[in-house]
Amino acid sequence: MIxxxxxxxxxxxxxxxxxxxxxxxxxxxxxxHALYDHYPDFAIDVAAERExxxxxxxxxxxxxxxxxxxxALLKLWFEVVLTRGYxxxxxGSALEGKHCLWVTSTGADxxxxxxxxxxxxxxxxxxxxxxxxxxxCGMRWLEPLVVHGAHRVPPDVLHAAAQTYRQRLEFWRRxxx
Amino acid sequence: MIxxxxxxxxxxxxxxxxxxxxxxxxxxxxxxHALYDHYPDFAIDVAAERExxxxxxxxxxxxxxxxxxxxALLKLWFEVVLTRGYxxxxxGSALEGKHCLWVTSTGADxxxxxxxxxxxxxxxxxxxxxxxxxxxCGMRWLEPLVVHGAHRVPPDVLHAAAQTYRQRLEFWRRxxx
Numbered sequence: 001m002i003x004x005x006x007x008x009x010x011x012x013x014x015x016x017x018x019x020x021x022x023x024x025x026x027x028x029x030x031x032x033h034a035l036y037d038h039y040p041d042f043a044i045d046v047a048a049e050r051e052x053x054x055x056x057x058x059x060x061x062x063x064x065x066x067x068x069x070x071x072a073l074l075k076l077w078f079e080v081v082l083t084r085g086y087x088x089x090x091x092g093s094a095l096e097g098k099h100c101l102w103v104t105s106t107g108a109d110x111x112x113x114x115x116x117x118x119x120x121x122x123x124x125x126x127x128x129x130x131x132x133x134x135x136x137c138g139m140r141w142l143e144p145l146v147v148h149g150a151h152r153v154p155p156d157v158l159h160a161a162a163q164t165y166r167q168r169l170e171f172w173r174r175x176x177x
Numbered sequence: 178m179i180x181x182x183x184x185x186x187x188x189x190x191x192x193x194x195x196x197x198x199x200x201x202x203x204x205x206x207x208x209x210h211a212l213y214d215h216y217p218d219f220a221i222d223v224a225a226e227r228e229x230x231x232x233x234x235x236x237x238x239x240x241x242x243x244x245x246x247x248x249a250l251l252k253l254w255f256e257v258v259l260t261r262g263y264x265x266x267x268x269g270s271a272l273e274g275k276h277c278l279w280v281t282s283t284g285a286d287x288x289x290x291x292x293x294x295x296x297x298x299x300x301x302x303x304x305x306x307x308x309x310x311x312x313x314c315g316m317r318w319l320e321p322l323v324v325h326g327a328h329r330v331p332p333d334v335l336h337a338a339a340q341t342y343r344q345r346l347e348f349w350r351r352x353x354x
Contacts, residue, residue: 009256041218041219042218042219042249066252066255066256067252067255067256067259067306067310068305068306068309068310069246069252069306071252071256072219072249072250072252072253072256073249075243075244075246075248075249075252076249078243078244079186079243079244079248079249082244118313119309119313120309120312121305121309125305126305126306126309128245128298128302128303129244129245129246129303129306132245132296132297132298132303133244133245135297136295136296
């Protein structure tokens, strides 16, 4: 089973993330779980989250990039769900061996993510925080799927990204599902 | 004025951050603002936060390192306070020229933060997200103050770190305050 945690603070304003999500939500074996819909007050039900995780073999973290990271509710999810004794440390092997895919969109053109660009770093400079969170829990990190320029990406480019997303999940399911 | 935003989700359990805070809280011109005390429900009062920021010339983000970043409430603070038109973009110059200091503690020994260590990266690999958040808002980034091994750091080491913190704020105040 693929558990797709969707963390968009303003889902109705979303263009890129919505198109990406629409590209995969009807796939068999994909459970979409929209965190901001469930927890608008940031009161995450940890037991329910862990129950969902139990049957997942691939965990997708899909969210726009906010200040070079995941939105605050997904960050809080890391903090309250992925605790010692559950996700790491003695007895903490609940996520071991599961796969993890980060799907994200940025507001800027790709060339903003260069050393000389607006964001002064390559996109890869912001990956360690998220990747190492997954790896510290024993998850296998897949190559992230990143869509740049979410606010003005042409429809055909967005459509292609959604197709890539769909193919990656289908491929994963064939190999591992 | 120095605005010290303190973001500890469990302040009563804190050892290192509390000692650091106690080292500076009585300094003239330091306003300590404990985010988790004010906003246990994550409902940040954006106008009040901006009022505090208006008179600050140095903004300190003090928080334990949670999943290689700041705790979720401080991340949310970035998202709702540092918005376009206020902190960046057209008309967004409210923080321009202010200085920014990140003070943080980790739970692991320093050698966990090496390529071969438990966290598989140097500490510096996790700095771009926070540093670039400040810089994108036009703030001047000061060298972060990091205390490793917060759970078992010997009292004298912790005391020395608190003194260093105090000296850095005093020095800043002499130069810029």
